[in-house]
Amino acid sequence: MLDVLKIEKAFGTRKAVDGLSLQLRPGEILGLLGPNGAGKTTTVAMIAGLLIPDAGEVRIQGRKIQGDQDPLKRQLGLVPQDMALYEDLTAEENLTLFGALYGLGGKDLEAAKVRVLESVGLHDRRKDSVATYSGGMKRRLNLAVALLHDPALLILDEPTVGVDPQSRNAIFETLEALRAAGKALLYTTHYMEEAERLCDRIVIMDSGRMLAEDTLGGLLTRLPVANVLCVDFDSELTLSAFDGLETEACVSSLTFTRGRLRVGLQDLCLDVPRVLQKLADRGLRWSHLECERSSLENVFLALTGRSLRDA
């Protein structure tokens, strides 16, 4: 469906995207994950034909977009990061306008409007001015407009920014239904949880370059630590209280900050009892225990040395 081949884009001396390649197949959600400024939006702009790459090319269904009026653009639906709606118009009028731009009219347009309005749960509010909508409703309508012409490839540029949990779930359900219907979805986000929940494959970007591309499971196996045991202590302790623990065979890493001990382990079932026994043997009494599964945050940290949220 989508082939991105070594695209590059620079603004002045700053390289926003540097040799990025990726593929997207029908019935798949590909996550483009990276901090702000990673080059996600520039990548999306090049895929959508809004920006011409300095090098490399973008192919949709095997060919490049040729000119403004190329019918191939009908295969593309864009959900921009910011709201792309006319607030003075009603939802129905917005859909009528954008339907007309994609050559829809008459009964086809009416049927398409009903389909997308129902899919995002806004059919009852279709005659209301968009200005009267909540932020979440606008986000859903923003998505509905992109779906109106039934594109095979949907590009979503951080579509849930500022959305309440209810609307976020509604959007996720819509996207999952689209995947089930065989649509190809490119989903950019800097929320790891969204990428973890939705994406079949994830591309991690930073500073315009691809750092890794794999399934969630595949990315997690790249980590030296699969799980982390967190142990909280109320008493005043220092790192020296745990001297020698890091040399145990089952311990991959060990840190102690602000009363919390974090121990990296490969196998929770076998290794947690051992570590806790060692702590008990030293007379240390903990106040709270919990286990953390490794996440994309850890992957990003491992790849860049920085936290995704702080990047």
Added chain:
Amino acid sequence: MNAIWALLLKDLKVFFRDRRALLMAFAAPILLGAFMGFLFNGKDHEASKIPVLLVDQDQSPLSIKLAVGLGSDKALELRPSEAAVVRQEIRKGRAVAALLLPKGFGDSATRNFFQSGTKPTLILLVDPSRATEATMLRGLLAQHTMEVVSAEVFGGPSGLSMLKENAEAADQNPNINPAARKALKDLYGNVATLNETGATKGNGAPGMKLPYELKEEEVTAKVGVRYNGYAHSFAGMGVQFILFMGIEGGMALLVLRRSALWKRLRTAPIGRHSILVARILSSAVIAAVLMLGIFAVARMVFGVRIQGSFPGFLLITAAFALFTGAFGLLIAALGRTPEATRGLAILATLVMVMLGGAWVPAFVFPPWLQKFTLVFPTRWALDGLDAMTWRGLGFQASLAPAAVLIGFALVLGVVAWARFPFEENS
């Protein structure tokens, strides 16, 4: 429904749905047009009299007659005053001028009617900011002075005495040749006879009068149709505020260009020309609707009529509307940020409308400026609208202004098209 039509319809809905903006778009030109029309509406309201102070230090019968003559003039508001205060009154703007009649004025003026002796000096103090009114006052002063002095010479006692003195003086003057002396003495003698017999009194007041009656006629659309100053003021304010609307159209495109909506439009399979053409057309339709609405109000409330060709009026309206659309597009094409662009565009518009004659008609400009302002499309729009309204000219008179406006629209449109930044740049 094609893309251009859909975009055009959307722009119209957005514009006409914003009732507050719509009200302003109509109300502002109508209010200002009404006010300026009231100021410049010729005879529809009584012209303001020129306030003049008179200091009569002579108090002679002649100076009193002059005061009466000036006071009865419809163009003047004459108030007696004192020499000590007149300068202050003019400085405060309470009078345009002050006329000081010196002691001995009556006697001296009569004496110098036929001979060149030492003339009396009248002092006219004027407000330099009211030069036009001061010029008018000079003319009226000359007229009334000649009337009262000649009346005194031909019918007054001091005139008779002056004539006798002049005849004696001519007799004793060795520098006058005999033939001229005789002619002068005959002239003085004959005028003195008329003065003594009162021969002229049967035919009205004696003395010199303007040797003509002036019949003034306004050359307007048709005989009997009076000039309506509101026609020009509504055209002027209409042009100004419609151009402001054009600027807002450009601003909207500039803002759109930086928004997510632009990305969505550019992702759609429509030509870039569709977006720009739709924008020009929507601005043009709105401009035309505004102009027609403004003139409809002018027609209903102020009696402004299209005395010339109505199709010509529509043609000029359409051409100006098209120019407005192209002007807005050019602003969007050349502007960098809405904030910086708006100020510059408003300044450019104000210069265009001012020099185009929207505030005051172009015929009050100096001749060189009248020629120079033909480079402004606003001048053509206003001249064209004037021609179709109060001048009452035919359709043919609308062709040149319309052609120039369409030409400007084409040039601006082509430049805007060439310079419009379609691609993302950040």
